[in-house]
Amino acid sequence: MFDGGPEGLKLEEIIPEAGGYIEAGSDTTAITLTYLVWAVCRKPFIRDKLVAEVSALPPYFTQDSVRDLPCLNQVIQEALRIRSAVPSALPRTTPPEGASLAGYRIPGGVTVST
Incomplete structure (x- = not known):
């Protein structure tokens, strides 16, 4: 894989590699997001706070503005902490x-x- 020479990997080699990585992570992502949505829906006060925070974003928000949302980030961190799909x-x-x-x-x- 690393012997592609100075030109590196060819496109026909990169595409299946990238697809494999995306496919490998889809189950864990889906499981974690399913738990996150379920947990937020069970707690109306968290759901309402999260909806208000996300609704306050401008129509064309940036990645930086999403990164700075405290409630959203807390919800994501808690979902990953409590119900991570990756056993550890x-x-x-x-x-x-x-x-x-x-x-x-x-x-x-x-x-x-x-």
Whole structure:
């Protein structure tokens, strides 16, 4: 693949490679977006805030203006954090003094995963 010489890959080599990458990511993207829409629809106060924020964009908005929307970015980050379609453990260690969460006491130095 990397032996294309100084001219690099030919177009007929690039197209199937690019298509493969797009196709490989379509399921995870669809699953994550499905969860995001479901979660937003379940919380009217979040849905209303998100709709108001996006509706305030000008008709011909830029990528920079979307990047700067706090509610939209929070919703995306939470969807990726809570229901990522890519399996992974996010191990964290409690601080030395321990931590409390939802009425439960977790001792210091304990590894937890989400």
